[in-house]
Amino acid sequence: MEIVNLEAGRLAAYCCEQIRRLIPFGDETEFGLVEKHLPEALQRLDHCVSNVAIWKAGRFDILHSSQYCIFLYYLSNTIWKQEKATAICTKLFLLNKQLNAIDVFYEIEMPEIFFIGHSVGIVLAKATYGNHLVLYQNSTVGKNNGVAPVIEDGVILYPNTAVIGGSRVRERSIIAQGVSVINRDTEPKRIVYQGAENTLVFRESRRDILSDFFRSV
Template sequence: MNLVNSSRRELIDFTTGQLTVFFPDGRSAPIKGVIEQHIDEALARLRHCINAVKTWEQDSFNYLHSSQYCTYLYFLANTIWRNTREIEVPTKLFLLNKLLNGIDMFYEIAMPDIFFIGHSTGIVLAKANYSNYLVIYQNSTVGKNHGAAPSLGEGVIMYPNSAIIGGCNIADHSIIAQGVSVVNNDIPGRCMVFSGRESVVCKPLKRNIIEDFFRF
């Protein structure tokens, strides 16, 4: 994959440098070693995701592209954690992502292989079940309710200020409109979800909107 404006070594140094500045505990040497060990796998996962997103140039990662860098920090943190169960570096990467991009996307969350973050600010993601071709915009929330977590099918889009909370089964190609909250409700799929007087209202899709976002 082409690393725009950096080499592999420079990306490692850049990521390590950010963690050193924000968490000045004198542990930059072990941090750098951990990143060096796992960055290739993380970049391979990132490449697969980038290549599926229509608006992004294939086989190209720019650390100055905020959505791409946000996704990179997640993949790096998650890769280190799932390979080692070590938590110090993943925790710092998670907190760095929160500081830079305003997103709460914990390293233990099993995000899908392919997803797209439109604007990261204000996004909060719980440990739920996520599927490929997920689109999330700013100020959206996926959360638990009394321990029950949602399950999201493929091709779910969450427009700004939307929420999916509790024991929800959100079927494939469900589009949650701006400002809509789905709480302990199942959504049948292939529909646009709007707010109603007493509950949400689902209207059939006239076209496959998810094709606007991804290469298939």
């Protein structure tokens, strides 16, 4: 994978230096895990970026905030799955939160392919996330009484949306801006609007909006 705006061999050191400056704790004993698991994290990122229609395949720009946001998640999640190293994973999570204003914990299983339009204000609980997920600013996925939603493949969450509790967002559902889905199911392949008295209204899309975001969906 081509890395833009930084020499590839400096990426691990760059991440660690960001942690030093923004989360200045003295313990650096797990910093070596960043370099150790960087190849796998970049492989996961490459697969994701190469499937996003508006991004150039095989190219990672560290100054592209959405790409860097996804990279930090993959790096923290990879280290967590391979090492269960809480300290460095927490620092990478906090770094992502400080740089990109996103709350995506390293234990969460995000899909292989997803797109972040703008990361500011996104909060993601430990829910089930399907592939080809689209997230925009201030979108929230949260639990209710310990119950987490299920989000199927090809879901779009536009700005200021919320999916809470025992909800199932069906395949290729599009949650329109400002809509809250709380303990409810959506209809597949429909745009979801807010109706009267917190009801949901489902309408058919006139075109395949998901193809604007991803290749081969």
